Structure formats: structure tokens, C-alpha cells
Amino acid sequence: MYQALTYPLRRGWAELRNEVLVLPSRTLVLAWIAALLALPVVYGDPYVMRIITMTCIFAIFAASWDLLAGYTGQVNFGHALFFGAGAYTSALLSLKLGLSPWLTVWAGAAVALLFGFAVGYLCLRLRGSYLSLATLAFPLIALGILFAFPDFSGGELGISGLRRLTVTPTGNYYVAALSMLVIVFALWALADSKFGIVLHAIRDDEVAARASGINTLRYKLMVFAVSGAAAGFAGALFAHYLRVAGPSTLEVALSFQVVIWGIFGGVATIYGPVAAVFLLYPLTEWLGSFRAFGELRLLIFASIVLLVLLFMPRGLAPWVRDKVETQCPRCKQRNGFWRKLCRLCGVPLKAEVSRAQRLVSHQ
Amino acid sequence: MLQDILVTGLVNGGVYALLAIGFSLIFGVARIVNIAHTAFYMLAAYCFYTLLTKTGLGFVLSGVIAVSAVTAFSVLCYRLVIEPVREHEAAVLIATIALALIFQELMLYAFGGHFLGIPSTLEGSMRFLGVSIPYQRLLILVVAGVMLAAVWFTLYRTRLGLAIRATANDLEVANLMGMNVNRVAMATVAISVALASVAGVVVAPVFVVDPFMWLAPLVTMLAIVVLGGLGSLKGSLIGALIIGYVEAITVFAVPAGAYLKGAVALMIMVAVLLARPEGLFGVAFEEER
Numbered sequence: 001m002y003q004a005l006t007y008p009l010r011r012g013w014a015e016l017r018n019e020v021l022v023l024p025s026r027t028l029v030l031a032w033i034a035a036l037l038a039l040p041v042v043y044g045d046p047y048v049m050r051i052i053t054m055t056c057i058f059a060i061f062a063a064s065w066d067l068l069a070g071y072t073g074q075v076n077f078g079h080a081l082f083f084g085a086g087a088y089t090s091a092l093l094s095l096k097l098g099l100s101p102w103l104t105v106w107a108g109a110a111v112a113l114l115f116g117f118a119v120g121y122l123c124l125r126l127r128g129s130y131l132s133l134a135t136l137a138f139p140l141i142a143l144g145i146l147f148a149f150p151d152f153s154g155g156e157l158g159i160s161g162l163r164r165l166t167v168t169p170t171g172n173y174y175v176a177a178l179s180m181l182v183i184v185f186a187l188w189a190l191a192d193s194k195f196g197i198v199l200h201a202i203r204d205d206e207v208a209a210r211a212s213g214i215n216t217l218r219y220k221l222m223v224f225a226v227s228g229a230a231a232g233f234a235g236a237l238f239a240h241y242l243r244v245a246g247p248s249t250l251e252v253a254l255s256f257q258v259v260i261w262g263i264f265g266g267v268a269t270i271y272g273p274v275a276a277v278f279l280l281y282p283l284t285e286w287l288g289s290f291r292a293f294g295e296l297r298l299l300i301f302a303s304i305v306l307l308v309l310l311f312m313p314r315g316l317a318p319w320v321r322d323k324v325e326t327q328c329p330r331c332k333q334r335n336g337f338w339r340k341l342c343r344l345c346g347v348p349l350k351a352e353v354s355r356a357q358r359l360v361s362h363q
Numbered sequence: 364m365l366q367d368i369l370v371t372g373l374v375n376g377g378v379y380a381l382l383a384i385g386f387s388l389i390f391g392v393a394r395i396v397n398i399a400h401t402a403f404y405m406l407a408a409y410c411f412y413t414l415l416t417k418t419g420l421g422f423v424l425s426g427v428i429a430v431s432a433v434t435a436f437s438v439l440c441y442r443l444v445i446e447p448v449r450e451h452e453a454a455v456l457i458a459t460i461a462l463a464l465i466f467q468e469l470m471l472y473a474f475g476g477h478f479l480g481i482p483s484t485l486e487g488s489m490r491f492l493g494v495s496i497p498y499q500r501l502l503i504l505v506v507a508g509v510m511l512a513a514v515w516f517t518l519y520r521t522r523l524g525l526a527i528r529a530t531a532n533d534l535e536v537a538n539l540m541g542m543n544v545n546r547v548a549m550a551t552v553a554i555s556v557a558l559a560s561v562a563g564v565v566v567a568p569v570f571v572v573d574p575f576m577w578l579a580p581l582v583t584m585l586a587i588v589v590l591g592g593l594g595s596l597k598g599s600l601i602g603a604l605i606i607g608y609v610e611a612i613t614v615f616a617v618p619a620g621a622y623l624k625g626a627v628a629l630m631i632m633v634a635v636l637l638a639r640p641e642g643l644f645g646v647a648f649e650e651e652r
Contacts, residue, residue: 125640137629144626299468302461313451
């Protein structure tokens with residue numbers, strides 16, 4: 001009886017020990033989730049919570065960009081279009097029709113999904129740099145149209161006076177944090193599934209993928225739509241959190257920002273861009289809080305990005321991961337850096353090479 | 364109005380052509396999407412402004428010094444920032460974005476965010492076909508024409524130009540033929556940034572100088588380059604004229620045109636891409652081998 005009761009606990013502990021704690025990266029993710037969920041309880045400073053709320057929203061945005069640009073290779077320079085579409089749709093619906101923000105956020109994501117389809121459809125024939133530069137145009141076209149009809153869109157000032165999703169800061173924090181966790185893990189699971197393998201194939205060689213019987217057009221459209229929907233959801237959350245949907249959600253600066261986050265963190269990882277947002281966004285806000293640094297905030301941000309890039313051109317997350325983990329040469333499982341033998345197949349991780357062998361193999 | 368459109372379109376088209384051809388050149392040779400290209404144009408405008416108002420050098424001397432200083436600086440940036448990460452395309456991309464942001468913030472810090480006006484280089488205007496054209500705009504046109512001719516001469520009549528074209532055509536083969544492709548890339552960076560900084564110097568008296576002046580031409584320039592075909596110089600020139608005229612027509616003939624001018628230009632680009640994904644004069648996509 002006792003054993004039956006404690007079984008789930010023991011099972012859970014075994015899973016934790018054997019699957020999570022064996023790898024530094026997984027331990028880190030677990031600690032991060034725990035810290036994220038415990039923050040309002042442990043340290044309820046409104047300023048910190050506000051920054052982390054914004055960080056969570058941008059993390060969704062960066063992860064959605066990575067699915068499209070990192071996995072599928074459709075390097076989108078106009079990802080702000082989806083963010084802005086979500087923000088403006090949700091803002092207009094909730095303000096003009098008086099709908100609850102809990103509904104309009106979904107409507108924002110849905111409209112962004114349609115925008116994703118539209119952009120994806122227009123860009124199906126484009127590749128590489130052409131695609132990047134063409135997608136840069138879409139948010140700017142949208143911005144021009146919004147400015148041409150100021151009665152409808154609020155022009156430069158945007159649509160203000162929105163309702164928040166919940167009244168308390170803690171509530172808003174948990175809405176952002178939980179939706180971030182759910183969406184990021186959903187995107188990660190998607191990218192890790194068979195679907196994600198197809199995306200890798202499309203990025204690496206689209207012709208070969210098509211020759212293998214993959215309908216690459218359909219996959220590209222789907223990925224544009226999914227990524228757009230996630231970004232639109234982030235945009236809608238952003239609009240309701242700041243209570244304003246303005247032209248800044250469509251600007252080139254935001255599109256570039258997400259590219260910086262994505263590449264700085266390491267593309268085609270999902271967790272990389274999220275980590276980059278969690279490092280860079282609070283860092284810039286924190287720098288901005290110093291009066292002496294306030295004006296230099298963006299300068300310091302750009303310099304850090306540049307310097308880090310010179311040392312880790314593949315991005316931050318893959319670099320850290322390679323430092324703390326090694327891959328088993330036989331079964332490709334990842335192992336903690338302290339292990340001598342692979343934790344699954346027992347093969348030595350670093351082959352002992354004698355000096356003579358090294359000399360021979362260098363020929 | 365028709366004359367206004369004709370003249371404005373031609374002048375703007377000339378400036379865009381200077382920017383777009385430089386961008387196209389560096390993309391063709393080194394496959395670098397240089398987002399910082401128009402940031403150098405901004406730097407040149409600021410440099411020109413400082414030399415002109417602080418040191419009291421003449422217009423010509425200030426212009427020449429500004430262009431050569433910015434060009435030398437760009438080669439330095441290329442060596443220190445771009446070359447170490449050349450193999451990683453994504454890293455090059457955000458390195459150039461970061462460079463542009465750094466320049467913007469430095470100028471913001473040094474000069475403040477307000478608009479700076481530069482006194483006109485040439486006073487007076489001439490009448491042509493019933494429109495009065497200020498000499499300054501005429502100067503832009505003449506300088507653009509001269510620079511384009513110089514680029515054409517360099518590319519098609521000198522050994523360096525031959526090396527640049529060969530590298531653009533096939534980097535590996537050019538390397539095997541004994542060309543120092545790194546040095547060719549560096550020379551291309553210098554030529555391309557020199558074009559951008561000339562553009563910055565000649566437009567500074569007409570447009571306002573502020574730290575964000577690089578963003579609007581950046582987008583237009585990218586639209587032109589994609590419209591004309593990446594890496595194609597002829598395409599960039601024709602694309603620049605098309606976009607210059609489209610913007611002029613939108614501004615003069617459409618209500619609320621000033622807001623829509625960018626949007627219309629970009630829509631033209633998207634329309635062309637839908638019909639011809641490789642741009643007007645681009646080479647059709649070569650499937651990866």
C-alpha cells in the first residue's frame with residue numbers, strides 16, 4: 001500500500017535524476033522554469049516583474065522567429081509584421097467592439113496566422129537573401145497604410161486605452177510567463193518532431209527535400225502560419241500589457257531586434273533565442289536605469305552583441321552547450337562534461353590518443 | 364507638376380543609384396548583406412557637417428576629406444568586425460546591423476537627436492523646361508553621373524575591375540587563378556562605401572542630417588536592389604530610377620502621398636518579385652549543387 005502511494009513520487013524522482021539532472025543544460029532549463037514561476041512569490045518588486053513580463057513576451061516572439069528562420073531557413077527580416085498585426089487586431093477588436101481581451105488575443109493570433117499565410121504565399125518562390133530583403137518590406141507597407149488612415153489606426157500615436165488581461169501585476173506576470181512557457185515548449189516540441197526534421201531538410205536542401213517526396217511548399221506555408229500566429233499572440237499580449245498598440249510594433253527596429261536575439265542566441269535551437277532575450281532584454285533595461293548609461297544603452301547593447309559574436313560566431317547557446325556537454329561519438333547522446341564514458345552505451349567519450357597515434361593521424 | 368515629377372525623380376533616382384550600386388557591388392563580390400551601408404552614408408554626412416562648420420574648410424575640401432575618412436574607416440571596420448566572422452553568414456548579418464546601431468548611437472551621443480542643417484553648397488537655381496532647379500540638386504545629379512561613370516570605368520576598364528568581376532562571378536575559381544580574393548573584397552568594400560559617402564556628402568545640404576537618416580534610404584535601397592536583381596549593377600541603376608520616379612509620382616499626385624511613398628515603392632518591389640523572383644536583371648536561381 002505504502003509502495004503504491006509513493007510510486008509516482010519515486011518514479012518522478014527517477015525520471016528527474018536520470019533524464020534531467022544528468023545533463024547541465026536540462027538542469028539549467030529546470031532551474032530557469034522554477035525561478036520564473038517563483039519570482040513573484042520570492043521577490044515581488046513591480047519593476048523587476050514588469051521587465052520579466054516584457055522579456056517573456058519578447059521570448060515568444062524570438063522563438064517564433066527561430067522556427068521560421070533557424071529551422072526552415074526562411075530568414076524573415078519583417079517578423080514585426082506578425083507582431084504588429086496581432087497587436088493592432090487585438091487592440092481594434094477590444095476597443096471598437098468592446099470584446100474581452102481574453103478573446104481578442106486569440107483573434108490577434110488568428111489574424112497574424114492569416115498574415116503568415118499571405119507572406120508565405122508571396123514568398124514561396126523567393127530564396128535566401130531575396131526572401132530576407134523582400135520580407136523586410138511587408139511591415140513597412142503595413143506601416144505606410146496605417147499612417148495614411150490615421151482615423152482608423154491612430155496614426156503616430158497608435159491605439160491607446162486598452163484593458164489589461166488581469167488587474168494585478170502578478171496576474172499579468174503569470175499570464176505572460178505561462179503563455180511563454182507553453183508556446184516555447186510547444187514550438188520546441190514541434191521543431192523536435194518529424195515536422196521539425198522536414199524543416200531542417202528544407203533549409204539544408206530544398207530540392208533534395210522535394211525529390212524525397214516532401215511537399216515543401218505546404219510545409220513552408222504551414223511554418224509561416226505557425227510562426228506568424230505565435231508572433232501575433234506575443235504582439236497581442238504586448239499591446240494589452242502596455243495598453244497601447246502603436247507603430248513601434250511594426251518598425252524596422254523591432255524586426256532587426258528579433259534577428260539580433262535569434263542569431264545572438266544561436267539559430268535552430270528555439271532555446272537559444274529565448275536565452276538571448278532573457279539575457280539581453282533585462283540587461284538593456286538595467287543599463288537604461290543608470291542615468292549615465294541611459295543614452296548609451298543601445299550603444300552598449302550593440303557593442304556587446306558585436307564582441308560576443310566575434311568569439312562565438314554560432315551564437316551563445318550552442319557555444320555554452322558545447323562547453324558543458326560532449327556528444328557521444330557512437331550513439332550521439334549528449335553527456336555532461338565531467339563524464340568519461342557515455343551514459344547510455346559506455347563508449348569512452350574522449351578517445352585516449354597516444355602521441356604516436358596523433359602524429360600518424362596528422363598526415 | 365509633370366516637370367516637378369521628372370526632375371525630383373531623376374535627382375532622387377541618382378542618389379538611390381549611388382547607394383544601391385555600392386550595396387549591390389559588395390553583395391555580388393563578398394555575399395555580404397551590408398545593413399550598415401547607409402550608416403556610412405550618415406557618417407559621411409556628419410563628417411562633412413563637422414568639417415564644414417567647425418574647421419571652416421571649403422566645401423570641396425571638406426567633402427573630399429569626409430569621403431576619404433569614411434572610406435578608410437569602413438575598411439578598418441571590415442578588417443576588425445566582418446572578416447573574422449566571414450564564414451558565418453548569419454553572424455555577418457547581425458555584425459552589420461550592430462555596426463549600424465553603434466554608429467547611430469555614437470552620432471546621437473555626440474551631436475544629439477535634432478536635425479542639423481547644412482548651408483547649401485551652391486546658391487541659386489536655373490530654369491529648365493519651366494521648372495526651377497536649384498543648383499544644389501543639379502550638383503547631386505552631376506556628381507551621381509560622374510561617380511557612376513567612374514565606377515563603370517573602374518569595373519570594365521581596369522585590372523582591379525576585372526578582378527572584382529571575376530570574384531563576383533566565382534569566388535573559388537578567382538582564388539585559384541591567383542587573385543587575392545580577400546584584398547579584392549576589401550577594395551570592393553572601399554569602392555562601395557566611397558559611393559555611399561559621396562551620396563551622403565552631396566545630399567547633406569538638401570536633406571536634413573540626423574542620426575536616424577540611414578533607415579529610410581536603407582529600406583528604399585534594399586527595395587531597389589531586390590527589384591533590380593541582387594548583384595546586378597544595371598538592375599540597380601534602372602531600379603533606382605524606377606523607385607525614384609514612383610516615389611516622386613506618389614508624392615506629387617496622390618493625396619497623403621508622403622506617407623504612402625515608401626509603401627508604394629515597396630509594393631512595386633513585391634509585385635516585381637512575384638512576376639520575376641530573381642528581380643528584373645538578376646540571374647535566375649542556380650539550384651544548389
